[in-house]
Amino acid sequence: MRINKLNASLCHKNLQHLVGITMISSTQGQTSVALATLAVGLLVMVLVKILKKTLGYHSTRLSLPFPPGPPTRLFVGNALDFPSSNAHRVYTDWGKKYQSDILHASAFGSHVVIINNFKIADELLEKRAQLYNDRPDFPVRKIIDWDYVVALMRHGDWWIKHRKAAHQLFYASADKYLPIQVQEVHAFLRGLLRSPEAHDKHSKMLSISIPLLICFGYKPDSTEDRIIEISDQVAIVGLTMVQSLINIFPVLRYVPSWVPGATSRKLAEQVNEWSQEMKRIPINRVKADCTEGKARSSVMADFYGKYGTETCPKEEETILKNISFTAYTGAADTTISATGSLLYLMATHPEIQKKAQDELDAVLGYASRLPEFTDRPALPYIEAIYREILRMYPPLPLSLPHSLIDDDVYEGYFLPKGTTVIGNVWAMCHHERVFPEPFAFKPERFMDKNGRLNDDRRILAYGFGRRVCVGKAVASNTMWLNIASFLACFDIGPTIDKDGKNIEIDDAYIEYGAALHKKPFKCLITPRSVQHSTLIEATADSI
Numbered sequence: 001m002r003i004n005k006l007n008a009s010l011c012h013k014n015l016q017h018l019v020g021i022t023m024i025s026s027t028q029g030q031t032s033v034a035l036a037t038l039a040v041g042l043l044v045m046v047l048v049k050i051l052k053k054t055l056g057y058h059s060t061r062l063s064l065p066f067p068p069g070p071p072t073r074l075f076v077g078n079a080l081d082f083p084s085s086n087a088h089r090v091y092t093d094w095g096k097k098y099q100s101d102i103l104h105a106s107a108f109g110s111h112v113v114i115i116n117n118f119k120i121a122d123e124l125l126e127k128r129a130q131l132y133n134d135r136p137d138f139p140v141r142k143i144i145d146w147d148y149v150v151a152l153m154r155h156g157d158w159w160i161k162h163r164k165a166a167h168q169l170f171y172a173s174a175d176k177y178l179p180i181q182v183q184e185v186h187a188f189l190r191g192l193l194r195s196p197e198a199h200d201k202h203s204k205m206l207s208i209s210i211p212l213l214i215c216f217g218y219k220p221d222s223t224e225d226r227i228i229e230i231s232d233q234v235a236i237v238g239l240t241m242v243q244s245l246i247n248i249f250p251v252l253r254y255v256p257s258w259v260p261g262a263t264s265r266k267l268a269e270q271v272n273e274w275s276q277e278m279k280r281i282p283i284n285r286v287k288a289d290c291t292e293g294k295a296r297s298s299v300m301a302d303f304y305g306k307y308g309t310e311t312c313p314k315e316e317e318t319i320l321k322n323i324s325f326t327a328y329t330g331a332a333d334t335t336i337s338a339t340g341s342l343l344y345l346m347a348t349h350p351e352i353q354k355k356a357q358d359e360l361d362a363v364l365g366y367a368s369r370l371p372e373f374t375d376r377p378a379l380p381y382i383e384a385i386y387r388e389i390l391r392m393y394p395p396l397p398l399s400l401p402h403s404l405i406d407d408d409v410y411e412g413y414f415l416p417k418g419t420t421v422i423g424n425v426w427a428m429c430h431h432e433r434v435f436p437e438p439f440a441f442k443p444e445r446f447m448d449k450n451g452r453l454n455d456d457r458r459i460l461a462y463g464f465g466r467r468v469c470v471g472k473a474v475a476s477n478t479m480w481l482n483i484a485s486f487l488a489c490f491d492i493g494p495t496i497d498k499d500g501k502n503i504e505i506d507d508a509y510i511e512y513g514a515a516l517h518k519k520p521f522k523c524l525i526t527p528r529s530v531q532h533s534t535l536i537e538a539t540a541d542s543i
């Protein structure tokens, strides 16, 4: 590459300079002075190289700059600038401060590039996807037994095999799971009818049971089921650790857990135990069900049914297991987040709720029936609500980090190989120029003046390029049916104090590592009418 040649020629020039000085000195008969000069020169070169590496400088910087960003400090580079919380907002502010939608920071020789604008993400992460589809090395993966997590796998044959199989299972065959989604959304409605105040628990049950049923045919008994408890803990702690210091300072990996202060390592070991348990429970159950001949159709049961639990091809088994474990950790956490946002945004926007209910009643008839997937094209406002929820509160506001496979140049900026590239979905979704009044919840922004959906179908919350969420079709079906069914049956609003005044619901969200969840809140959820309650009660588990 042009840049590497430039580097090579610069190093060569330095050497020539040194050799030149040595030769002049020798002819004057001052051999010892010449050797000393050479040694000092070499030492200076080595020191400069170490210093540049520490500061995150690259010799190519002599010709091409990195994108703008916070100034580096001696030895630590930007290590102290990386935010420990609300990174999506901090990086958005960096964009304003350094007046650029592409930013750079570095520490200890590692580079990070942050993209705050979809046009740049489109150019780099989409159009140049083959360069940007690696993931950074997460040393913590091994410690917490997250090697199986497809979303964190490095680029290579092993990831490609997983990606292809996952695409077939969750994209090409997404419609196969519609009956499971209908059953679980109806169970969610029944849960809300029984105990509306426990909406958080019902949302968790909905979000975890769908991927568990799809992948293992496993139906948790209740939110007290051990598997719900641990998968929640694993997802939260695991996602936090993926973003934690243990990744920036991989040396922590070698610190024994009994050393004082090695708490994050201890936590990692605990997550490792939970991860193992989380994998053991559903896989043992599906194998036992297959042996007893009572397994319901699922990714793993269909595979074992075809090849036998003991005689199946081992590589294919590992790939399907990895995809299934990833789906039920990753899918659950993101769906919990999106469902929390649905309830919060509807409780705080009665006029939007009413408009959606009018559309639903016009298509379904008032309390005549529940929504079905075939109604989707006839309900554009519900579609716009789905898009706007994921714009307003993307469950993974920084998506997941990509990593650059080779040196690249964008708009005159140098991006070195190995750079961690963060697509700041939050900043892109709240870009004033693209989404005017970005902090207002306005489904209408996705509609034209004739009430038709506009062609802005790109949902940034699902990420970018060849690492884009492989479960987005499944997620879209779950979310759409959930929004339509909830609004068709229930009214939601704030709770009321003793003087009859609304108790305001605040807009606080909590960060769980990479994920953003609505902070638990109280609200009033009531069936729209007795007929609506009857409709919900008439639903039952069907598979």
Ligand code: HEM
Binding pocket: 150, 151, 152, 153, 163, 166, 170, 211, 326, 327, 330, 331, 334, 335, 338, 394, 395, 396, 399, 400, 401, 402, 461, 462, 463, 464, 465, 466, 467, 468, 469, 470, 471, 472, 474, 475, 479
């Ligand atoms: C609202 C729900 C969901 C959201 C917002 C979401 C979001 C994301 C995002 C942002 C990524 C990273 C994209 C990137 O690196 O650019 C991702 C990756 C992934 N998602 Fe989802 N997801 C959701 C649901 C699901 C579901 C239901 C499944 C499985 C059935 C799933 C499976 C995966 C997998 C396997 C990956 C890793 C892809 C790879 O690295 O090659 N997700 N998701």
